[in-house]
Amino acid sequence: MKRCRTCHPPTMKPLSEFSLDAYRPDGHRSQCKECANKNTARYLSDHPDYVQTNYENNKEEMAKKYREQHPLMPKKTDDPNYQHNYYLANSERIKAQAEKWRAENPGRVLELNSARESGRGPSGSRSGGGIRRRGRATPLCLGRGDSISHDL
Numbered sequence: 001m002k003r004c005r006t007c008h009p010p011t012m013k014p015l016s017e018f019s020l021d022a023y024r025p026d027g028h029r030s031q032c033k034e035c036a037n038k039n040t041a042r043y044l045s046d047h048p049d050y051v052q053t054n055y056e057n058n059k060e061e062m063a064k065k066y067r068e069q070h071p072l073m074p075k076k077t078d079d080p081n082y083q084h085n086y087y088l089a090n091s092e093r094i095k096a097q098a099e100k101w102r103a104e105n106p107g108r109v110l111e112l113n114s115a116r117e118s119g120r121g122p123s124g125s126r127s128g129g130g131i132r133r134r135g136r137a138t139p140l141c142l143g144r145g146d147s148i149s150h151d152l
């Protein structure tokens with residue numbers, strides 16, 4: 001028996017109710033299959049884009065494409081300061097590219113600005129928090145572009 005910490009209330013269930021996970025000390029996931037299914041269903045309903053783009057199947061290709069389209073963006077890294085340092089080292093180039101992009105895509109800027117205003121919570125920080133997101137393709141670069149202007 002193993003306790004599922006995701007069930008409400010936390011529930012003891014037989015190990016057969018937990019999916020296998022070789023990386024866990026007991027070889028099973030910390031949440032039961034039922035909870036995992038619920039989480040997946042909720043994730044998919046919260047992230048319709050995920051289904052549409054079949055992100056998992058295409059992420060390598062998407063990442064490659066993203067790098068081709070955004071040659072100035074740093075590669076993905078786990079160092080939270082990396083992007084900031086990268087920006088400091090390349091600020092002139094990045095600024096020029098961001099201005100060029102905005103000049104070429106005026107409609108998208110408005111669209112993104114209004115989307116961000118409605119989506120921003122009270123905890124939205126402007127001191128580097130805007131560049132924490134990574135690993136998603138679209139408005140990633142735009143969010144960074146905007147946070148760059150805050151930092152100037």
Ligand SMILES: [Zn+2]
Binds near residue numbers: 006007033035
């Ligand atoms: Zn559960």
